[in-house]
Each structure stands twice: as structure tokens, then as C-alpha cells.
Amino acid sequence: MRSLISLIVVAVALYLLLPRVLSEASSWRSLRDIDWAFGVLALALQLVSWIWLIELDRITLGRDSWFVVGRTVFAGNALGRIVPGAATPQSVAMLDDAGVPAGQAAAGLTTSTLLQVGTALALPALVLPALIAGAPVAHGLLTATYIGIAVLVLIVIVGAFALQTDGLLSWVGRTIEAIANATVRRRHPLKGVAAELLRLRDFIKATLRDRWRSALLAAAGNTLFDYFSLLAALRAVHADPRPSLVVLAYASAELLSQIPLTPGGLGFVEAGLVGTLTLAGVPAAQAVVATLLYRLLSYWLPIPLGGVAYVLFRHRSADRGEPGAGLPA
Numbered sequence: 301m302r303s304l305i306s307l308i309v310v311a312v313a314l315y316l317l318l319p320r321v322l323s324e325a326s327s328w329r330s331l332r333d334i335d336w337a338f339g340v341l342a343l344a345l346q347l348v349s350w351i352w353l354i355e356l357d358r359i360t361l362g363r364d365s366w367f368v369v370g371r372t373v374f375a376g377n378a379l380g381r382i383v384p385g386a387a388t389p390q391s392v393a394m395l396d397d398a399g400v401p402a403g404q405a406a407a408g409l410t411t412s413t414l415l416q417v418g419t420a421l422a423l424p425a426l427v428l429p430a431l432i433a434g435a436p437v438a439h440g441l442l443t444a445t446y447i448g449i450a451v452l453v454l455i456v457i458v459g460a461f462a463l464q465t466d467g468l469l470s471w472v473g474r475t476i477e478a479i480a481n482a483t484v485r486r487r488h489p490l491k492g493v494a495a496e497l498l499r500l501r502d503f504i505k506a507t508l509r510d511r512w513r514s515a516l517l518a519a520a521g522n523t524l525f526d527y528f529s530l531l532a533a534l535r536a537v538h539a540d541p542r543p544s545l546v547v548l549a550y551a552s553a554e555l556l557s558q559i560p561l562t563p564g565g566l567g568f569v570e571a572g573l574v575g576t577l578t579l580a581g582v583p584a585a586q587a588v589v590a591t592l593l594y595r596l597l598s599y600w601l602p603i604p605l606g607g608v609a610y611v612l613f614r615h616r617s618a619d620r621g622e623p624g625a626g627l628p629a
Contacts, residue, residue, distance in 0.1 A: 335535065339593060343601075346529040352518050352522035353373055360411040374602060411503070411515070423547060473496070533593040536590070541581045553569050573591045574588055577591065
């Protein structure tokens with residue numbers, strides 16, 4: 301019954317968001333007018349982002365093989381873009397067939413996901429105070445690049461502090477509780493957020509042990525080059541947005557992609573990214589084309605690559621007579 305209800309919710313969400321997705325897809329002809337030098341640069345930056353993601357999973361899983369981890373990353377992410385919530389179980393099964401114990405695989409992938417989500421959540425938390433304080437919002441993608449680098453350096457520093465001390469996460473948890481209880485009427489006040497944050501932090505530390513520095517750097521690298529790919533997509537459509545707001549646009553897209561109602565946040569990300577880019581000073585038509593280009597590279601391209609990775613997995617499993625050869629296609 302839960303599965304049926306989940307499928308119905310996904311179907312309704314896709315139905316409501318389908319006009320937005322189709323509207324952006326219908327703009328594909330506009331891709332002919334983009335600056336293809338920056339379009340290729342956006343692709344190259346996205347590839348570097350994936351390399352950092354594979355490195356992050358190698359660290360969290362404690363494995364050296366780029367092939368084993370890489371095929372799992374692409375195949376699992378591709379499935380997660382088709383079936384909501386299916387990426388981790390499939391990835392765990394593939395890693396188990398490759399010799400990684402299922403428990404270790406699940407812990408490593410969960411840790412990787414927590415670091416990615418934490419990095420995405422930290423972006424608006426670090427940028428919003430600067431905007432509220434009156435930080436300049438001068439136009440220019442070069443300025444946006446500098447801001448992105450500075451924010452990611454801050455994320456590494458703050459992440460290291462959060463992993464090693466209790467004070468910051470306790471304060472964040474208490475702040476979330478105070479804001480939630482002050483803005484939403486509840487029968488039972490929200491509590492225990494700080495304790496849950498500390499529990500998740502301890503889980504990450506227990507999984508990574510002395511590898512936490514490398515993992516934190518890899519998570520930041522994955523986010524930074526994905527952000528650079530969005531900047532290149534904006535440059536490809538000749539946009540000149542407000543840099544600080546571009547960081548917020550990217551952060552909103554990352555958070556919307558975590559919504560489990562649709563695969564990879566399909567529809568939510570497109571609608572949110574176009575809207576926030578428009579607020580950042582990008583004309584609506586350019587925002588649509590930039591979003592289309594960025595999503596083609598970050599969302600749609602990994603799907604066929606994941607199919608290739610899964611075929612390679614099955615082929616190697618068949619050659620070795622491993623259990624993975626019998627997994628359904």
C-alpha cells in the first residue's frame with residue numbers, strides 16, 4: 301500500500317510539473333544560438349564534478365578501484381533519475397557483488413549523501429547573511445566565480461569545525477527548533493534537532509575515521525565544479541546575472557533535487573532554477589535555455605552513461621561468474 305501511494309504521489313507531482321518540463325524542453329532549438337565554447341566548457345566542468353563525486357565515494361567506501369566505484373556511481377545515479385529512492389539499494393547490490401560488504405557499502409553511500417546534502421545546505425546558510433548585511437551584488441560571472449570559490453572554502457572550514465566540535469551543530473539545531481516553533485503552531489514543540497545533527501555527525505565520523513578531511517574536500521570539489529558548470533551554461537547564453545543570487549539559485553536547485561516526490565527532483569529543479577535565475581537578473585528566455593543546458597549535462601546525460609556502466613558491470617560479472625550476472629536488467 302505504501303508503494304502504491306508513493307507511485308500515485310509521484311504521478312501527481314509529475315503531472316503537475318509536466319507543463320514546466322515540456323516548456324523548457326520545447327526551447328531546445330535555442331541551444332543552436334548559444335556560445336558553444338562555453339557549452340563545451342560546461343560539459344568539461346560537469347565531468348570534473350563527477351570525478352570528484354567518484355573520489356568522494358571511493359573515500360567513504362574505503363576502496364581504491366576507480367572502475368568499481370565509478371560504475372556504481374553512474375549506474376546508481378542513473379537509476380535514481382528514473383525511479384525515486386532506487387539509487388542506493390541498487391548501488392549497494394552492485395558493490396556487494398564487487399566484494400564490498402553490504403553494510404559497509406550502505407554506510408559509505410549514506411555518508412557520501414549526507415556530505416553532499418550538508419554542502420548544499422551550507423551554501424544558502426553562508427550566502428544569505430552576506431546579502432542581508434548588504435553585500436554588493438554587482439553583475440559579472442567572474443565575480444560569481446570568486447564568490448563560489450570563497451563560499452566553498454568557507455564550507456570546508458565550517459565543515460571541519462562541525463565534524464570536530466559539538467558547539468556549532470548544537471547551535472544550528474537549537475536555532476532550527478526556535479525558528480520552527482516560533483513560526484508554525486504545533487501541538488508538540490519541535491525538539492531533539494541538535495541531538496539528531498550530532499548523531500548524524502558521529503555516524504559520518506565513525507564511517508570515515510581519519511579520512512574525513514579528504515572526504516570533505518571531495519564533497520566541496522563536487523559541488524564547486526557543478527556550480528562552475530552552471531556558470532558556464534549562463535555564459536553560454538550571454539547572461540550577466542547578480543553573482544550572490546546565482547549562488548542562491550544553485551543552492552535552491554541542489555535542495556530541490558533532494559525532493560523525493562520525483563526522480564532527481566525533476567520538474568521542481570527546473571521550475572525553481574528558472575525562477576531564481578530570473579530573480580538574479582537573467583532574462584526569462586535566457587534563464588530557460590541556461591537551465592535546459594545545465595540540466596541536460598547534470599541530469600539527462602548521466603542516464604545513458606549509467607546504462608553503459610551497468611552493462612559493463614553485468615559483462616564483467618558474467619565473465620567472472622559473479623552473482624551480479626544474474627541481476628535483472
